[in-house]
Amino acid sequence: MARAVTTQHKTIATAAAWIVALLIFFPILYTIITSFKSEQEAIQGFNLIPSGTFESYTEVQAQSGYFKFFLNSVLLSVGSTILALLVAIPAAWSMAFSPTKRTKDILMWMLSTKMMPAVAVLFPIYLIFRNLGLLDSRIGLMVMLMLINLPIVVWMLYTYFREIPGEILEAARMDGASLWNEIIYVLTPMAVPGIASTMLLNIILAWNEAFWTIRLTTTDAAPLTAFISSFSSPQGLFWAKLSAASTLAIAPILIMGWFSQKQLVRGLTFGAVK
């Protein structure tokens, strides 16, 4: 009897999980379906069966050239992630292993910078970029994306590092390891799963960032977010083309997320039950 109840609960829980997952995924699915419709089909109300035309993909590629934007997205998301890790690993190390009474305040302050609307600092940032000659440059945008995601990266790494016993680092120090060796050869290898999941999440966040990547670029450094935004139109039909551009833009990150979902989930739930 108890087993029957347990099985029933499991079935209900599984069904509920599927329904929630489908609800969350549905907008992406509908975007993909719409990308295989003609513009006329796309505006004719809700319809899950497309005619299967590739005309939007052909037009999108002919109009904008996907690969240049794709390459910029890869360079910006990977580059900004490497920069963020270079800054965040030492920062998280010092907060995790040499905390002061202000460490928690600093962490909270870092997180609070994420609460400010980006548009509030658009003008100062734009002027700084202009004066430094960084408008439409990949380096400038990498630094910007690194700074935007740094609070989250530091927070995540701090949480992982806290799980590593300080005694191991002390033992390394006793054996004569320098600070640099301690971080490179002892701490980093032990935190590889945490660093990997932080890296993956940061790549996804940088890939999807649309406010700054659209506003600080024109042609040379423009990533896929700028590619998508060019297909919206005030006068005329554009839903199928916009859907095709969106599908092309999210496909790489969706595939990457699919293959690394175990690491991502593990990283995101690390320490959550404690």
Add this chain to the structure above:
Amino acid sequence: MKLRTLTLGLLSASALAFAAHAESITIATVNNGDMVRMQKLTDDFTKANPDIQLNWVTLEENVLRERVTTDIATKGGQYDVMTIGTYEVPIWAKQSWLLPLDKLGADYDAKDIIPAIAGGLSVDGKLYAAPFYGESSFVMYRKDLMDKAGLKMPDAPTWDFIKQAADKMTDRASGVNGVCLRGKAGWGENMAFLTAMSNSFGARWFDENWKPQFDQPEWKKTLQFYVDLMKADGPEGASSNGFNENLALFQQGKCGMWIDATVAASFVSDPKASKVADKVGYALAPDNGLGKRGNWLWAWSLAIPAGTQKADAAEKFVSWATSKHYAELVASKEGWANVPPGTRSSLYANPEYQKAAPFAKMTLDSINAADPTHPTVKPVPYVGVQFVAIPEFQGLGTTVGQLFSAALAGQSSVDDALKQAQDAATATMTEGGYIK
């Protein structure tokens, strides 16, 4: 082998030398059919000007507006040519943010630009942007439904006739709405339509002393008429319908009439996209016998920011893209019906264009019926038919648009919406120093 290596080396060196010599200009533009077509035809320009390379930045209209405003206000210098509208040109030209276009070439024939459009793009007699395509608004209607209703659309209808026709054409059982109008909030969405409509009802945004006029009877008449008309004969959920939504409804045969941009004519008469392509008639925007019609005037235009380092190359491009030669190029490649409309008088005198575009005469008459310098029945201190050419208008127009959209959705009464609009406008104008 040696010869081949030498030849390759020489070719590479000359390519590098060319690349170093070539000047590249960056053009910011919106994604619409005419602009996309121009990007495909630029070989014609680069062949004639091999030392100029073109880089395109295509953006959604609101993002483009924000990007170019940021760039021009901070003298960022990211763009050498900008696509802007009749709203921005007078404001930016007065701020000295744009270069006057006085080197467009001997054969450019600037006098051929339709006077109403040229007026909207000039300050103190100087042209600051060259029109790429221009539009007004007019009535598009279903001739078959009009016949069924036993009515005949005049060339210049009144609002009372529109109401009468809409009532007769509405057939909810068949999914036909008598009239489709913009309801989506935004200064360029419902407020473009309502401001133009209010002109024909004798209303105005401000009096000569910049005092807001939403508390006057003319605005009450305008908004009440609009809300009543849409409630009786408009589509469901009209408060979220903009140009594209109404276009889709009309093309699917769900609107008896649609009053909107003249460029829509080419979409609704396209048999590939529209179910009612062969049943569409056109008429001037309605009036109330007060001397002003409810039509607007807009031109997407190419301008050169004052901060550019490549003014000569930029002006060469602007001249090419807005020339008679470009119109002929489009006609030769894609037919006369695809030539950007509403900019040059010569296009409307061309019999081939008249044949290809049955809406040509009505478009020109609509453009000519709009006067951006005297847009209203009573005098006003501003320029602009469906907008007020002051920097504060973007924000204020959208706020008022949200209030009027809420009135259409039934979330507030017409009186409440007008009172709140009056308060918002008074606050904005006081803050801006217009009201002392």
